[in-house]
Amino acid sequence: MRNNSIWESETFYRKRDIIIIGAGFTGLWTALSIREKFPQKTVLVTERASVPKGASTRNAGFACFGSLTEIIADSEKMGWGKTLELVRMRFEGLGKIQQYFQPDEIDFDLCGGYEILNDGTALEKIDDVNRRLRTITGLDQTYFLSPDKIAEFGLAHTKFLVENPLEGSLHSGKLLQKLIERCHDAGVEFLFGSEVVDIQETEESVKVLGKDFQIESHRLVIATNAFAPDLVPDLDLVPARGQILLTGPVENLKLKGTFHFDEGFYYFRNIGNRVLLGGARNMDFENEQTAELDTSGLIQNHLEIFLKEVILPAEIYGDRNFRILGRWSGIMAMGSEKAPIVERITERQICAVRLSGMGVALAPKIGEMVAEMV
Numbered sequence: 001m002r003n004n005s006i007w008e009s010e011t012f013y014r015k016r017d018i019i020i021i022g023a024g025f026t027g028l029w030t031a032l033s034i035r036e037k038f039p040q041k042t043v044l045v046t047e048r049a050s051v052p053k054g055a056s057t058r059n060a061g062f063a064c065f066g067s068l069t070e071i072i073a074d075s076e077k078m079g080w081g082k083t084l085e086l087v088r089m090r091f092e093g094l095g096k097i098q099q100y101f102q103p104d105e106i107d108f109d110l111c112g113g114y115e116i117l118n119d120g121t122a123l124e125k126i127d128d129v130n131r132r133l134r135t136i137t138g139l140d141q142t143y144f145l146s147p148d149k150i151a152e153f154g155l156a157h158t159k160f161l162v163e164n165p166l167e168g169s170l171h172s173g174k175l176l177q178k179l180i181e182r183c184h185d186a187g188v189e190f191l192f193g194s195e196v197v198d199i200q201e202t203e204e205s206v207k208v209l210g211k212d213f214q215i216e217s218h219r220l221v222i223a224t225n226a227f228a229p230d231l232v233p234d235l236d237l238v239p240a241r242g243q244i245l246l247t248g249p250v251e252n253l254k255l256k257g258t259f260h261f262d263e264g265f266y267y268f269r270n271i272g273n274r275v276l277l278g279g280a281r282n283m284d285f286e287n288e289q290t291a292e293l294d295t296s297g298l299i300q301n302h303l304e305i306f307l308k309e310v311i312l313p314a315e316i317y318g319d320r321n322f323r324i325l326g327r328w329s330g331i332m333a334m335g336s337e338k339a340p341i342v343e344r345i346t347e348r349q350i351c352a353v354r355l356s357g358m359g360v361a362l363a364p365k366i367g368e369m370v371a372e373m374v
């Protein structure tokens with residue numbers, strides 16, 4: 001490694017109070033929360049890529065806090081206490097996003113969240129779930145059936161449509177950009193294109209090392225989500241790739257809102273008159289347990305079939321061939337538990353990772369939690 005000049009050592013690479021690795025939603029909300037709570041503390045965010053290259057810039061832009069079947073499945077797996085705690089965090093996180101940013105700054109649209117169900121089992125529990133969520137959402141009916149909207153949105157192969165009026169969509173890129181602006185305004189510093197490859201901790205400080213830099217700090221927050229195992233061994237965390245396709249403009253598109261199907265394994269929404277569709281990871285779990293940012297023919301093919309059969313069916317849109325204008329993937333972090341890992345892992349290091357599939361809403365609250373811990 002080359003030696004730093006005195007100018008570099010006293011500016012870009014000087015010691016900070018807190019370094020945060022990763023400029024995704026978690027890293028940025030954390031940086032902001034720390035500066036708000038401790039305005040005198042110096043905070044530096046290091047990001048490996050020229051623009052953040054994690055799930056935050058490659059997701060579907062749902063502003064959601066949980067579909068009916070997902071909440072039921074979570075409650076069966078981890079009990080109602082933990083499930084409701086997570087739902088509350090996400091719900092409050094969405095509230096915080098709306099409090100910090102004007103809707104037109106981030107294309108926030110409370111267009112409604114919907115879930116397609118083709119068997120009625122989950123509906124037997126809808127009253128119970130609504131009752132439990134009442135203290136969080138303030139609504140008697142967070143979830144209710146919207147049969148008329150099946151035709152209104154032009155959906156095929158849909159027996160029941162469950163609506164949640166408190167969910168919506170946003171523009172993840174704009175939210176991330178606005179967050180970076182807010183961080184700049186709050187005095188947070190950034191080093192982009194600076195991958196941390198090693199961490200060394202002593203009694204006096206903790207040091208992050210990149211290929212051509214090393215910087216010391218008093219505290220370190222690791223907010224690299226699915227990529228955390230590169231820096232922190234033995235985490236209960238596996239990468240889970242999510243693939244997406246985006247159509248070109250669809251004339252007379254009926255779809256409007258954010259939609260889930262199959263316990264959240266498929267998700268789709270409109271962006272103006274285009275359709276964004278993602279998921280199908282459950283069709284090839286093994287190969288999608290990867291941190292490689294590719295797309296695969298198998299998953300994209302499943303998505304295309306779903307697009308034609310459910311979202312843009314021939315009986316409504318005719319035999320048109322819809323152009324797919326974009327295909328991409330992003331990497332989520334999953335584990336044996338749904339809850340994120342927000343833990344002090346050594347005297348000076350805190351880990352805030354494993355945000356699974358609803359990190360847009362979770363990250364603002366995780367930022368607050370970490371600010372309490374540093």
Ligand SMILES: Cc1cc2nc3c(=O)[nH]c(=O)nc-3n(C[C@H](O)[C@H](O)[C@H](O)COP(=O)(O)OP(=O)(O)OC[C@H]3O[C@@H](n4cnc5c(N)ncnc54)[C@H](O)[C@@H]3O)c2cc1C
Nearest residue numbers: 022024025026048053054055056059062196242330359360
């Ligand atoms: C396809 C897809 C669709 C999704 N859809 C939604 C959705 O609609 N709504 C929702 O709420 N959630 C969604 N999610 C989940 C959500 O995007 C994530 O939970 C959230 O973005 C996680 O944010 P994060 O900041 O923790 O992680 P990330 O956004 O992954 O950020 C981690 C950052 O760390 C950086 N980094 C990694 N290693 C290093 C290193 N060694 N040194 C420096 N920097 C490093 C990465 O480049 C990255 O920028 C989706 C995820 C995917 C993949």
